[in-house]
Amino acid sequence: MMVPLSWYLIFSAALFCVGLFGVLSRKNAVAILMGIELMLNAVNVNLIAFWRYRSPSFIAGQAFAIIVFAVAASEVAVGLALIISIYRRRNTVVADEIDMMKF
Amino acid sequence: MTIATLIWLLPFPPLLAFGLIVLFTNRNKALSHTLAVGAALLSWLGSMIIFWQALRVHNFSQNPFVSSINWLPILNQWLSIGVWVDPLTVATLFFVAWTILMIFIYSVGYHNFGQPKGDHDQAGLQPHGATVNNEYGHAHKVPSIEPLYSRFFAFIALFAFGMYTLVISDNLLTLFVGWEIMGLCSYLLIGFWYAKPSARAAAIKAFLTTRVGDVVMLLGIVYLYSQTGSLSYRTIFSKEILHQLTTVTAPGNFLGLSAAGLIGILLFIGTVGKSAQWPLHVWLPDAMEGPTPVSAMIHAATMVSAGVYMVIRAFPLLSAGWVEGGSLTPAMAVMAFIGTFTALFAATIALAQNDIKRVLAFSTISQLGFMIAALGVGAYVAAAFHLVTHAFFKALLFLGSGSIIHGMEHGVLHTNEEVDPQNMFNMGGLRTKMPLTFWTFVIGGFSLSGVPLITAGFWSKDEILAEAFTYKHWIVFITLALTTLLTAFYTMRQITLTFMGKPRTESAHHAQESSWTMTFPLIILGVLAISAGWVGIPSDFWGLTLPHSWFHEFVGSTLMEHPAAVAFSWFPFLTSVVVSFGGLILGWLVYRNVQEGAVDPLQKPLGWIYTTLKNKYYFDELYNLLFVRPAYWIADTFTNQWLDRGIIDGFLHGVARVAFSIGGIFRNYVDKPVINGFGDFIGEGVKKFGRRFRVIQTGRVQQYMLMALIVAFGTLFYYLIFVVRP
Numbered sequence: 001m002m003v004p005l006s007w008y009l010i011f012s013a014a015l016f017c018v019g020l021f022g023v024l025s026r027k028n029a030v031a032i033l034m035g036i037e038l039m040l041n042a043v044n045v046n047l048i049a050f051w052r053y054r055s056p057s058f059i060a061g062q063a064f065a066i067i068v069f070a071v072a073a074s075e076v077a078v079g080l081a082l083i084i085s086i087y088r089r090r091n092t093v094v095a096d097e098i099d100m101m102k103f
Numbered sequence: 104m105t106i107a108t109l110i111w112l113l114p115f116p117p118l119l120a121f122g123l124i125v126l127f128t129n130r131n132k133a134l135s136h137t138l139a140v141g142a143a144l145l146s147w148l149g150s151m152i153i154f155w156q157a158l159r160v161h162n163f164s165q166n167p168f169v170s171s172i173n174w175l176p177i178l179n180q181w182l183s184i185g186v187w188v189d190p191l192t193v194a195t196l197f198f199v200a201w202t203i204l205m206i207f208i209y210s211v212g213y214h215n216f217g218q219p220k221g222d223h224d225q226a227g228l229q230p231h232g233a234t235v236n237n238e239y240g241h242a243h244k245v246p247s248i249e250p251l252y253s254r255f256f257a258f259i260a261l262f263a264f265g266m267y268t269l270v271i272s273d274n275l276l277t278l279f280v281g282w283e284i285m286g287l288c289s290y291l292l293i294g295f296w297y298a299k300p301s302a303r304a305a306a307i308k309a310f311l312t313t314r315v316g317d318v319v320m321l322l323g324i325v326y327l328y329s330q331t332g333s334l335s336y337r338t339i340f341s342k343e344i345l346h347q348l349t350t351v352t353a354p355g356n357f358l359g360l361s362a363a364g365l366i367g368i369l370l371f372i373g374t375v376g377k378s379a380q381w382p383l384h385v386w387l388p389d390a391m392e393g394p395t396p397v398s399a400m401i402h403a404a405t406m407v408s409a410g411v412y413m414v415i416r417a418f419p420l421l422s423a424g425w426v427e428g429g430s431l432t433p434a435m436a437v438m439a440f441i442g443t444f445t446a447l448f449a450a451t452i453a454l455a456q457n458d459i460k461r462v463l464a465f466s467t468i469s470q471l472g473f474m475i476a477a478l479g480v481g482a483y484v485a486a487a488f489h490l491v492t493h494a495f496f497k498a499l500l501f502l503g504s505g506s507i508i509h510g511m512e513h514g515v516l517h518t519n520e521e522v523d524p525q526n527m528f529n530m531g532g533l534r535t536k537m538p539l540t541f542w543t544f545v546i547g548g549f550s551l552s553g554v555p556l557i558t559a560g561f562w563s564k565d566e567i568l569a570e571a572f573t574y575k576h577w578i579v580f581i582t583l584a585l586t587t588l589l590t591a592f593y594t595m596r597q598i599t600l601t602f603m604g605k606p607r608t609e610s611a612h613h614a615q616e617s618s619w620t621m622t623f624p625l626i627i628l629g630v631l632a633i634s635a636g637w638v639g640i641p642s643d644f645w646g647l648t649l650p651h652s653w654f655h656e657f658v659g660s661t662l663m664e665h666p667a668a669v670a671f672s673w674f675p676f677l678t679s680v681v682v683s684f685g686g687l688i689l690g691w692l693v694y695r696n697v698q699e700g701a702v703d704p705l706q707k708p709l710g711w712i713y714t715t716l717k718n719k720y721y722f723d724e725l726y727n728l729l730f731v732r733p734a735y736w737i738a739d740t741f742t743n744q745w746l747d748r749g750i751i752d753g754f755l756h757g758v759a760r761v762a763f764s765i766g767g768i769f770r771n772y773v774d775k776p777v778i779n780g781f782g783d784f785i786g787e788g789v790k791k792f793g794r795r796f797r798v799i800q801t802g803r804v805q806q807y808m809l810m811a812l813i814v815a816f817g818t819l820f821y822y823l824i825f826v827v828r829p
Contacts, residue, residue, distance in 0.1 A: 020812070024805055032805070095804055102802030 008049035016042035029093045033079045040072045107170035110186040113149045114267035116142035117260040124257040135253035136211050139260045143207040150200035157193045164190050164660035187273030191661045195270050198494040202404040203263050205624035209502050210396040212620030214249035221247030227298035232516040244516040262288035266405045274335040275324050285406045293393040305389035312386040316376015323369025340419040349424045367421040367434030378410030378471045381445040391460040395505030403467050404498035411474045439479025443582045446472030450589040455716035458525045459504045482570035484659045488639045489563035495635050496550035499628035503544035506617045510537050514610030522608050527600040534602040536614045541602050543625040548598050550632045552591035553683045559636030565679045572675040584678050591686020599694040607699040641671050
């Protein structure tokens with residue numbers, strides 16, 4: 001007997017919420033970035049689950065997941081570089097203190 | 104060189120001199136006058152050769168010197184121009200050549216050649232004299248040389264070209280060209296001292312007044328051409344053409360004239376302008392503003408004579424249909440009236456003029472009237488004869504008056520007096536100061552008055568009177584006889600006031616004889632003023648049998664019907680003698696005792712008549728009222744203010760105003776509220792919106808996230824609740 005699709009979806013939603021909570025609540029910018037990674041992976045779980053249960057013969061679901069990985073990796077690379085750069089200049093990684101881009 | 108080539112070349116030396124002076128020798132005064140006088144001398148020489156050649160030709164009038172070339176192609180025929188020398192041309196050429204040459208020579212002295220430059224002379228003004236130191240170191244003033252010396256010679260050379268062209272032409276077209284060249288030169292030379300406002304005004308007046316005549320004359324030429332298809336004398340004065348012209352009626356049966364009559368009157372009006380006949384006489388007295396040689400040449404001897412020459416030339420046309428002794432043609436009647444009236448009219452004005460040159464100017468008008476009147480009564484030869492003699496003695500008188508004025512100016516410079524050197528009442532006693540001028544002036548004056556037997560003027564005037572008498576034109580005869588009396592009177596007045604008695608001013612006391620370049624022409628013209636009359640002594644004069652009247656035979660043969668010389672009769676002869684001597688004696692009696700500062704002895708007894716005469720019958724004022732002021736009014740008030748500024752400018756301004764108000768409407772009701780308002784609304788709206796909502800731009804990334812989450816949830820719930828509707 002196979003695990004039903006809804007379980008995967010529930011798991012994915014939970015993972016997304018964990019990530020979202022992390023993004024919204026943590027002060028450290030690196031932790032926020034980690035939250036985003038969790039959210040992206042929740043999406044990936046969704047993509048794979050739907051592929052497997054709805055159209056296993058169609059490879060687009062897997063391919064899409066791979067693209068998300070690649071995008072997430074590069075995003076982390078850019079995000080970390082920005083954070084390091086900000087840290088060097090302002091000596092902080094707290095997101096609330098990095099508020100130069102306002103009106 | 105054949106005689107035809109010589110005739111063709113005759114007008115060109117002066118034209119060449121004009122070109123050379125204007126272009127090259129302008130700065131060199133001596134070279135300029137040498138060129139001009141040399142050119143005049145060449146043309147004079149040519150004229151004399153033509154004259155002698157013509158005398159040697161047997162039956163010259165039937166074999167005139169003729170040469171013509173095709174000039175202008177018109178449709179399938181040619182308009183030809185050429186030269187034509189018949190007895191009338193030869194006679195005219197004779198006096199033209201002599202007077203032009205003499206006046207050229209005279210101009211050298213008149214414009215003070217050889218004198219120093221003036222202290223403060225300006226171009227366009229008469230020379231004011233120069234200060235020189237004599238051998239004792241004593242400063243005194245002498246006449247100074249004319250600043251525009253070369254220019255004067257250039258202009259008179261051009262003038263001479265015009266006159267020669269006119270005389271030798273074989274057609275009315277080149278005659279008209281010469282006529283207009285002279286008109287231009289007259290304008291330029293009257294206004295020679297152009298910095299003087301009076302000279303400018305006189306130049307414009309002369310030009311415009313003669314223009315009136317010229318335009319009408321051109322009309323006559325055009326009408327003649329349209330009728331005959333030719334302008335050359337040979338064609339238009341041929342019997343067939345003349346007969347044809349007399350039978351055709353003028354367009355619209357104008358005044359019941361025949362074509363010949365209308366053309367004749369139109370051509371004659373040209374003469375009225377050029378020869379200063381009433382009512383277009385007003386320009387000639389004012390033309391005396393020019394230098395005296397100009398007055399002598401243009402306004403006495405040649406240009407005004409050209410008008411008479413033209414009507415003499417056109418006499419076959421004017422008299423077409425007339426038989427000797429019969430009733431006059433309309434054109435002749437008009438000429439007889441205008442000529443007679445002008446003769447008397449101008450002579451009366453001359454009585455009351457004090458300016459020595461103005462007297463001569465009116466005298467010229469009067470004498471030209473004599474010639475016109477003579478032509479009017481059919482005295483063709485007498486008119487031509489008087490034309491010749493008048494040219495000599497009037498040129499002589501003008502040059503003499505120039506010499507007098509020159510002497511007076513010398514006195515004025517010497518004494519520094521403030522007197523008018525041209526006013527005869529400032530002169531007196533000049534006969535001892537200027538003997539040569541005196542004697543030659545007396546010769547000229549006596550010739551003008553017609554002193555019997557010895558002077559040229561007597562013979563020509565007597566012939567006119569005799570013709571008028573013989574053909575029983577009593578009014579013409581009596582008027583002309585009266586005019587002769589007046590002529591003698593004002594001539595004697597002039598001679599007496601100028602030369603007789605004692606000097607009435609210091610200037611007259613210090614007057615001096617002019618230089619030889621001025622007196623030499625006076626002597627030559629003096630000789631001619633007497634001897635020119637001898638050629639016209641009637642053959643049966645005084646019951647003697649003299650050799651036939653050469654002039655009459657010679658010039659009279661020009662006409663196809665050879666006019667018979669009138670038989671000598673005692674009555675007109677005695678009339679001539681009586682009026683001539685009577686006028687002279689009266690003039691002497693009235694004017695011999697004029698004292699210093701005295702007024703004219705005629706002023707009291709004549710009263711208002713004298714004032715009228717002095718003011719020239721108020722013709723200037725009348726024309727001013729009738730023509731000049733209306734012309735100014737039309738130009739200024741009507742054309743400028745009403746038509747131009749009122750209607751044309753008004754229309755444009757109206758268009759502008761309408762366009763302006765339409766623009767205003769568009770601006771105030773369309774552009775500003777609608778287009779600007781819309782643009783402003785967008786801009787302002789965006790600005791307000793941005794100002795209000797910029798507070799959410801906190802710069803905190805987690806707040807953005809939260810907001811995005813809230814919006815996403817909001818959208819989701821909205822979608823689920825309102826759109827999907829489970």
